[in-house]
Amino acid sequence: xxxxxxxxxxxxxxxxxxxxxxGMAGARMQEIxxxxxxxxxxxxxxxxxxxxxxxxxxEEAIGQIADGxxxxxxxxxxxxxxxxxxxxxYLNVLRDNRYLPxxxxxxxxxxxxxxxxxxxxxxxxxxxxxxxxxxxEVEQGLIAPIHxxxxxLNALSLIIFPVAAYPVLSKIGGAGELPVFEAFLDERKxxxxxxxxxxxxx
Amino acid sequence: xxxxxxxxxxxxxxxxxxxxxxGMAGARMQEIxxxxxxxxxxxxxxxxxxxxxxxxxxEEAIGQIADGxxxxxxxxxxxxxxxxxxxxxYLNVLRDNRYLPxxxxxxxxxxxxxxxxxxxxxxxxxxxxxxxxxxxEVEQGLIAPIHxxxxxLNALSLIIFPVAAYPVLSKIGGAGELPVFEAFLDERKxxxxxxxxxxxxx
DNA sequence: GTCTATAAGTAGATAGAC
DNA sequence: GTCTATCTACTTATAGAC
Numbered sequence: 283x284x285x286x287x288x289x290x291x292x293x294x295x296x297x298x299x300x301x302x303x304x305g306m307a308g309a310r311m312q313e314i315x316x317x318x319x320x321x322x323x324x325x326x327x328x329x330x331x332x333x334x335x336x337x338x339x340x341e342e343a344i345g346q347i348a349d350g351x352x353x354x355x356x357x358x359x360x361x362x363x364x365x366x367x368x369x370x371x372y373l374n375v376l377r378d379n380r381y382l383p384x385x386x387x388x389x390x391x392x393x394x395x396x397x398x399x400x401x402x403x404x405x406x407x408x409x410x411x412x413x414x415x416x417x418x419e420v421e422q423g424l425i426a427p428i429h430x431x432x433x434x435l436n437a438l439s440l441i442i443f444p445v446a447a448y449p450v451l452s453k454i455g456g457a458g459e460l461p462v463f464e465a466f467l468d469e470r471k472x473x474x475x476x477x478x479x480x481x482x483x484x
Numbered sequence: 485x486x487x488x489x490x491x492x493x494x495x496x497x498x499x500x501x502x503x504x505x506x507g508m509a510g511a512r513m514q515e516i517x518x519x520x521x522x523x524x525x526x527x528x529x530x531x532x533x534x535x536x537x538x539x540x541x542x543e544e545a546i547g548q549i550a551d552g553x554x555x556x557x558x559x560x561x562x563x564x565x566x567x568x569x570x571x572x573x574y575l576n577v578l579r580d581n582r583y584l585p586x587x588x589x590x591x592x593x594x595x596x597x598x599x600x601x602x603x604x605x606x607x608x609x610x611x612x613x614x615x616x617x618x619x620x621e622v623e624q625g626l627i628a629p630i631h632x633x634x635x636x637l638n639a640l641s642l643i644i645f646p647v648a649a650y651p652v653l654s655k656i657g658g659a660g661e662l663p664v665f666e667a668f669l670d671e672r673k674x675x676x677x678x679x680x681x682x683x684x685x686x
Numbered sequence: 687g688t689c690t691a692t693a694a695g696t697a698g699a700t701a702g703a704c
Numbered sequence: 705g706t707c708t709a710t711c712t713a714c715t716t717a718t719a720g721a722c
Contacts, residue, residue, distance in 0.1 A: 289687075308509035308594065311716065324688060326717060384589055390651045391586065392510065398655050405656040426682055431662070432675040435646050435653065442649075443641035449592045451637065453600050454607040460633070473634040480628055481683035491705075513698060526706060528699060693718075700711075 290328055292318050294338070301339045302381040305388055309336075341400055343386055348404035350375050355408035361419050362482060364412065365437045369474050373467050376445045380463065383446045409434070425482040436481075440474045492530055494520050496540070503541045504583040507590050511538075543602055545588055550606035552577050557610035563621050564684060566614065567639045571676050575669050578647045582665065585648045611636070627684040638683075642676045 286292075296318035300309045311332055315322045329335035354368035376382060390397045416430035444451065445467070452460045460466055488494075498520035502511045513534055517524045531537035556570035578584060592599045618632035646653065647669070654662045662668055 304594065305507070305509065305590075307507065310714095312714095321689065322716080323690080323718080327687070330717090332716065381593065384586070384593065387586055387648055387652060388507075388590060391583065392506065394651060397652070401652065401655050409656065428679070429671070429675060432671070432679075436642055436675075436679055438649070439641040439645035440638055443645040444637050446589055447640070447644075449596060450589060450599070450603065453603050454611065469631075469634070473631060473638075477630070477634075477638055477683050480685065481679050483682065483685070512696095514696095523707065524698080525700080525708080529705070532699090534698065687722105689720100689722075691719085691721100694716090696713100696715075698711105698713085701709085702707100703709100704705105704707075 289320065289324070293320070293325060293328055293335075297335050297339050298342070301336055302343070302379070302385045305385065306333075306336050306392070337396070340386075340389060340396070343382055344397065344400045344404060346375055346379065346382065347386060348401070351405055351409075352407050355412050361412075361416050361425060361433075362479065364415075365433075365478055366475055368437055369441055369471055372441045373445075373471055376442070377464065377467055380445055380448065383442045387446075423484050426484050428482070433482075437474075437478060440477060441470075444470060491522070491526070495522070495527060495530055495537075499537050499541050500544070503538055504545070504581070504587045507587065508535075508538050508594070539598070542588075542591060542598070545584055546599065546602045546606060548577055548581065548584065549588060550603070553607060553611075554609050557614050563614075563618050563627060563635075564681065566617075567635075567680055568677055570639055571643055571673055571680075574643045575647075575673055578644070579666065579669055582647055582650065585644045589648075625686050628686050630684070635684075639676075639680060642679060643672075646672060 293314070296314050299317055300314045304310075304313075309332075311322050311325055314335075315325055318325075325335065329338065350371045351368070354371045355364055357364065357367060359367070386397070412434065413430040416425075416428070416433055419425045420427050448460075448463060448466065461469065495516070498516050501519055502516045506512075506515075511534075513524050513527055516537075517527055520527075527537065531540065552573045553570070556573045557566055559566065559569060561569070588599070614636065615632035618627075618630070618635055621627045622629050650662075650665060650668065663671065
């Protein structure tokens with residue numbers, strides 16, 4: 283993969299870094315310019331306004347989340363294996379984008395209309411099928427009875443929350459300190475899988 | 485409970501509403517003044533600066549989280565019942581403060597030093613004891629083997645994430661719509677308890 | 687395309703009347 | 705204590721030289 287070095291992509295990379303960490307309200311065009319090693323005027327030359335630049339980054343972020351969900355749920359597999367795939371896919375994405383969840387959740391609260399438009403068509407492709415599959419496996423006695431939507435929610439919670447909360451968690455760990463971020467994620471993978479597996483035993 | 489109607493408490497209530505929803509960077513003193521039905525100058529009369537007012541709200545918010553955790557873990561009960569208590573306590577708090585988790589997580593990312601100082605002494609009182617208890621119950625075969633810290637983390641994830649993500653989740657629900665917020669929380673309580681119970685069966 | 691300089695608008699904070 | 709008016713600093717955005 284050749285790294286893009288055009289001014290435009292350098293700006294996007296810088297905008298990603300700043301917006302993801304600070305959000306729309308907290309980000310400064312000056313900081314993005316500094317991060318990109320250019321000046322403010324050039325940002326406006328490529329993207330007319332802060333909002334347009336932000337929208338670009340936001341759409342990209344939602345795309346990552348949607349892609350992960352769709353990729354994990356589209357394969358023809360058991361419910362358990364689909365959830366395992368979700369663990370793998372998302373934790374790999376989050377390893378390089380630890381601010382992604384908080385960023386999207388935040389902007390959703392501040393600007394529901396904007397995100398709703400982006401999210402509805404991208405996500406939800408494979409969700410109804412997955413929920414149906416859960417109901418079937420429950421009926422067949424393959425997994426313990428559970429509300430399908432809550433199962434998906436539980437899996438997403440176990441995957442995403444610890445990543446988003448890592449900075450806080452590392453402070454309340456008390457005696458048993460939390461390992462550094464990457465090692466922590468490596469621990470979570472089997473931890474989550476085991477927890478889900480146990481919970482779904484019939 | 486008699487509602488406090490002093491100017492000071494009216495300001496705090498307004499600041500709570502605005503800061504919790506928009507964060508430090510997104511909040512505007514003018515908006516807080518409007519919400520309180522007073523003017524900007526008066527905010528500065530009571531709290532010298534935006535930051536001082538914000539700090540007051542932040543400390544309060546962290547207090548709520550710490551109190552919930554301590555209250556749930558301090559009783560002399562089994563691991564499972566402590567986690568059940570955590571579900572009850574937190575979901576009751578979050579019912580009236582749905583922005584609480586995102587608010588704290590965000591500000592932690594933006595200003596780690598500030599929160600770290602507040603969090604370390606308040607939280608972590610009962611956590612080491614709880615972790616030890618988990619290890620003991622595992623050894624005694626009362627619950628399935630699990631890493632104590634991950635169990636606590638899993639419980640917190642299942643409780644908090646769906647609340648924080650509710651606005652997004654209600655959009656990706658697809659066919660099976662999510663119920664309104666309060667009803668959703670009522671569903672989560674037994675849902676989480678069941679999931680944890682199943683996962684911990686030896 | 688990229689820069690410097692600056693305009694225009696906004697937000698936090700203060701002065702001073704009542 | 706509470707208000708109106710104002711100051712100062714910051715932020716986005718544009719004009720115009722190179």
